[in-house]
Amino acid sequence: MAGKLLVYVEVLEGTPAEHSLELLGKAKELATKAGLGVGAILVGHGVRRVAEEVVYRGAEEVHVVDDPRLATYSVLPYTDAAAEVIRNVGPEIVLFSATTTGRELAPRIAARLRTGITADCTDVDIGDWVDPATGRRYERVLYQLRPTFGGEIMAAIVTPWHRPQMATVRPGLFPVPPRDPSRTGRVVEWSAEIEESSLEAAEVIEVRRETRKVDLRSARIIVAGGRGCGAKGFELVRELAKALNAEVGASRAAVDAGLIPYDHQVGLTGQTVKPEVYIAVGISGAIQHVVGMKDSKVVIAVNRDPEAPIFRVADYGIVGDLFAVLPKLIERLGKRR
Numbered sequence: 001m002a003g004k005l006l007v008y009v010e011v012l013e014g015t016p017a018e019h020s021l022e023l024l025g026k027a028k029e030l031a032t033k034a035g036l037g038v039g040a041i042l043v044g045h046g047v048r049r050v051a052e053e054v055v056y057r058g059a060e061e062v063h064v065v066d067d068p069r070l071a072t073y074s075v076l077p078y079t080d081a082a083a084e085v086i087r088n089v090g091p092e093i094v095l096f097s098a099t100t101t102g103r104e105l106a107p108r109i110a111a112r113l114r115t116g117i118t119a120d121c122t123d124v125d126i127g128d129w130v131d132p133a134t135g136r137r138y139e140r141v142l143y144q145l146r147p148t149f150g151g152e153i154m155a156a157i158v159t160p161w162h163r164p165q166m167a168t169v170r171p172g173l174f175p176v177p178p179r180d181p182s183r184t185g186r187v188v189e190w191s192a193e194i195e196e197s198s199l200e201a202a203e204v205i206e207v208r209r210e211t212r213k214v215d216l217r218s219a220r221i222i223v224a225g226g227r228g229c230g231a232k233g234f235e236l237v238r239e240l241a242k243a244l245n246a247e248v249g250a251s252r253a254a255v256d257a258g259l260i261p262y263d264h265q266v267g268l269t270g271q272t273v274k275p276e277v278y279i280a281v282g283i284s285g286a287i288q289h290v291v292g293m294k295d296s297k298v299v300i301a302v303n304r305d306p307e308a309p310i311f312r313v314a315d316y317g318i319v320g321d322l323f324a325v326l327p328k329l330i331e332r333l334g335k336r337r
């Protein structure tokens with residue numbers, strides 16, 4: 001093996017988080033491509049018992065820090081514990097989900113290890129990279145892909161001179177790998193190297209869990225409305241969604257206009273979705289919206305402007321006024337029932 005690719009696996013209520021497993025699946029794909037071993041890091045209390053589950057999902061080795069002092073997540077003790085394991089294992093690459101925890105933890109660990117990090121990637125790849133200044137070739141370079149300059153361009157960011165290469169990657173982009181209980185792997189237990197000052201820095205008084213009210217990521221059909229809908233158009237969007245048993249999505253402009261809460265926003269600063277069918281109504285198709293829905297299986301767009309960029313990503317386009325088109329669709333669906 002040329003080295004290791006590790007994934008930081010978050011544990012939620014005694015099970016590995018789905019977004020971490022998605023990332024593990026992607027990590028395995030990259031590791032195979034580059035001839036790397038794929039492993040996981042588990043930090044917390046009571047996490048040792050999920051190590052096998054992580055193996056069943058594809059990890060060849062799992063590094064575990066299980067300590068009662070880590071029973072409640074707190075960024076500094078977790079940084080101490082995870083950074084020490086990573087320093088000792090010496091991987092080529094470490095990936096985190098771009099969740100609240102991942103976004104908070106990963107940059108601190110990167111700073112401790114004196115390496116770079118790219119936040120909120122929408123994809124990752126691996127390959128050789130040639131330094132244009134020197135002509136020198138670097139192997140097993142992580143391509144950290146993400147929109148930049150407000151989404152105007154896609155950047156491929158590389159960290160050729162430092163190890164590990166680190167990135168946080170958006171949840172919801174990759175499929176969860178299948179569970180195979182016949183897989184075997186090595187579990188390595190580490191003692192937690194935690195500074196007293198890290199434990200004293202914050203006292204967690206209470207943990208409150210809030211479940212997302214709108215689950216767009218697992219929706220089969222999404223009807224999304226944009227600024228073009230206005231309040232009246234959104235009533236039709238909701239009606240169409242109801243007729244199709246679909247979730248309601250939205251553009252940021254619709255959210256900013258107060259037409260619908262942020263929980264429904266799709267795009268760069270909202271959720272990334274990939275339903276079977278995505279119906280975009282009164283949405284122009286700005287790149288910041290498109291990055292969040294472009295992997296939908298079938299995209300249908302309703303827009304009165306035939307030049308609207310949304311038609312470039314749509315499989316089916318209806319050029320017309322939504323106030324004429326949507327009532328007809330709703331009526332037709334009603335009749336079919």
Ligand SMILES: Cc1cc2nc3c(=O)[nH]c(=O)nc-3n(C[C@H](O)[C@H](O)[C@H](O)COP(=O)(O)OP(=O)(O)OC[C@H]3O[C@@H](n4cnc5c(N)ncnc54)[C@H](O)[C@@H]3O)c2cc1C
Nearest residue numbers: 226227228251252253267268269270282283284289304322
């Ligand atoms: C850093 C950054 C992050 C961003 N993040 C996001 C994000 O996560 N998600 C997101 O969506 N945007 C995001 N944006 C904003 C994005 O650039 C666009 O401004 C936004 O997507 C536009 O929303 P819209 O398509 O609803 O509105 P508009 O661009 O105003 O489009 C409205 C469309 O409705 C059509 N229309 C109007 N009336 C009718 C009608 N009666 N019938 C049919 N069609 C009609 C028009 O032809 C037009 O195409 C971000 C921007 C930046 C800079």
